[in-house]
Amino acid sequence: MWLLRQQDGWSTEDAAACEAWLQTDPAHRRAFDRLRDVCQTLAQLPADRVGQLRKQIAPPAVRVSPRPVGVRRQVSPKRRALPYALAALGLVAIVGGGGWLRWSHLQNQPIFVETYATARGQQLSVTLPDGSSLQLDTATTTAVSLYRHRREVRLLEGQALFTVTPDAAKPFEVDAGPLRATVVGTRFSVRHTHAGLGGDGVTVTVDEGRVHVSSRADTADGKAQPMVALNADESVHSDAAGRLGPRQALPARTAMLWREGRVNLNNVPLSQALAEFERYGDTRLRLDPAVAGLRISGSFELEQAGAFAKALPRVLPVRLRAREGATEIVPAN
Structure with missing residues (x-):
């Protein structure tokens, strides 16, 4: 259902509802990511491979409810193509053979991997192949992986400012300790330290755009914590265990004075x-x-x-x- 909505175009509210559903059970996110990757991989199949799959996948039967004469149901091309992708999920393991599996594995490998780090007292600015930029503060280590369908950065220690080039087809995710910040295109900072201001925890502050912050840690009663949506000049902090605090108003310039x-x-x-x-x-x-x-x-x-x-x-x-x-x-x- 969420993939259908995403393909047809969805609102900010849809994205928030989807994120809430993903957080209710880790199995939801695994299934969603798996199906999304398969659908995106199928969309990039070579023409000859598409022809082979079409011959082996019969169009699913569709029950058409009676409707008034002259009323024609409109179905988007993306929605019409999804049943084929769903059918292909069950077919991949038996019709593709080793070549398909190798090709699929290749499609899901990162196309760019790099680690950037600063020593004590140093700062560093880098530009990624997609045009996004990172500014690393002192004693900071990041691991960058760019895939065909997503962009990931792990902030292992320290703090950094991210200026993200917009690309709706490739979400930009920053993992810092127990938190994940997800954006499409914006400017924000993430701090993940064990000493100094904020103590041992993670802080996300937004300068421009909108950032969704989620935690991998459950609440005391075992439930997933709700996702926090941050706008410009807003911040959220979590402790080392991933317990999110309240959203706070904080001028981004104040949180980013380290750049000066x-x-x-x-x-x-x-x-x-x-x-x-x-x-x-x-x-x-x-x-x-x-x-x-x-x-x-x-x-x-x-x-x-x-x-x-x-x-x-x-x-x-x-x-x-x-x-x-x-x-x-x-x-x-």
């Missing part, structure tokens, strides 16, 4: 703030556990950890103490 070498701290624990600076290089700052929970706000240069430390005694009850080549941040008294 800055960070905006908004009432965050001092321990998290220092961990964020540490992601970009050795700060030589040491934090006394007694002041780790103090909260700090402000905008700072990520490569100026020393200036950040010097500002702390003016806004927090702390003092700086030099010790063994490092600077300790300790209680003022």
